Amino acid sequence: MRWPSRRMLPTVVGLSLATTIAADLAIVAAGPFHAPTVRLPGGRYVAAADSTSYRVAALQKTITPHLLIASPQTLPADAVAKVREAKGVKAVEVVDAARALVGGKRVGVLGVEPSTFRAYTPEASAKSDALWNNIAGGDVAISFTMGQDGGIPLASQTQIGGQAHQTSVRVGAYATMGIDQVDAVVSHYTAQTIGMPSDNALLVSAPHADLAKLRGQLAKLLPKGTKMATLESRFDGPTVPGGTAGAPGRVMTADQVNTVIRAAESKIGMPYVWGGESDREGGYDCSGLVQYAFAQAGIRMPRTADIQAFTGWRLPYSQAQPGDLLTWKNDPTFNGVSHIAIYIGNNKMVVARHTGTRIQIQDVYLSNFWGVIRVNPQLASTKA
Structure with missing residues (x-):
């Protein structure tokens, strides 16, 4: 039996939503009489x-x-x-x-x-x-x-x-x-x-x-x-090796790259806050930091890492340049990007890691690494 409609929580889920069901690995397989689990x-x-x-x-x-x-x-x-x-x-x-x-x-x-x-x-x-x-x-x-x-x-x-x-x-x-x-x-x-x-x-x-x-x-x-x-699939975008991301040449200017990096570095030392996207919330998560830094350069970015990963060309790490995004697939329940950072050169990145840490510069690591994203500002705006 369904309960009658109530509106104690009236705010409807917003419009900037996306979806995929393209994962290829079952994490838990349960039998008919019990609910076993798999350890991570x-x-x-x-x-x-x-x-x-x-x-x-x-x-x-x-x-x-x-x-x-x-x-x-x-x-x-x-x-x-x-x-x-x-x-x-x-x-x-x-x-x-x-x-x-x-x-x-x-x-x-x-x-x-x-x-x-x-x-x-x-x-x-x-x-x-x-x-x-x-x-x-x-x-x-x-x-x-x-x-x-x-x-x-x-x-x-x-x-x-x-x-x-x-x-x-x-x-x-x-x-x-x-x-x-x-x-x-x-x-x-x-x-x-x-x-x-x-x-x-x-x-x-x-x-x-x-x-x-x-x-x-x-x-x-x-x-x-x-x-x-x-609901946009995260697996039909242009960010595949050799793919295109709009008209040739639509990448960030040198001034935009410098602004993005300076903006990200200005938040070094602030706490990681899950869902955080401004100083008002006391800190930033990984995609919130990306969204903030790119906004300072006049580039509108989507809010979450799995959509930010489809705002440009996907390249191997060997081709990374300052201002590029670095992406990882760490989520065993979903075959999408779950973590993101900003590359600043010399194998270093600015990153908000997880609860209990602070925004910092650290060495790039390649475990679960998915790719480098060279942002196309126009494409980023359309996905935002």
Whole structure:
């Protein structure tokens, strides 16, 4: 039984969202009668070790979501039915969506039906029965970067809710869902206990549709005030060896490179703050530092590392030049870029590492390294 719509957390997930389900490695493989887990280096777990009596439906297939639709309140059933029937739409998943405080950080949160929503996530997350059993049992799953870099231990209790009221929920898994700015997922039931709006968002899969036209078509079917975002795959961009990133020559000027580096270096000594993107928040995370530094040179950058990694040409480290971005894939639950830094030359970089550290200059390391990104300012602006 679904709870009636409530609006204690009325802020709908924002529009600058992106997604992918292109991972190729299942992290957890659970049997039919229990929820085993796989250890990560250092004894951490992807899914919390405690078993649960909840059993979600088995994964049948994965589905690529192409649009996120979100409203401040419950979407009418007849409007949802019309979206399902729209030409080009192949699948629709109804979810709860809001921005809420999780461990003191305001992030995008989805309330979902675990048995069906799992199909819309990256393959490593989708295949983990343990993950979805834990969510069905009342746990919250947070993104790998929020947990590891943000310093929220797996299987710990964390507070989730709004400014006025928060509930203690166990962190049942580190699992990236592939939707940018969505860093926490709970069950529909848990979403309602913390006051999230009910059934106010849709994930739409339309693999062969002209998404611009489909957005216009769906806008006519949905209530006024409903927002819509195209979910961009991080694996169809130009950042592949030998690829192009717009017209030739569209790179940063020498003055822009110097400004970016000076701006990044001006923050040396400030704390790493997960989600931080300004002095007002007391510090910066890795992509927040990149966004800030490039803004000082007049270049608009996307907010997260996995989108920043698709703002130019991807090159090998041997071709790195000052002002380039350095990228790593450290997240075992998601085949996307999860860490980023600014190269300053001589095998050095300016980087915000993780909770408990400060912004610093350090030697470049190549473990899990994905590539050098030579930024195209025009392309960066379009992705921002």
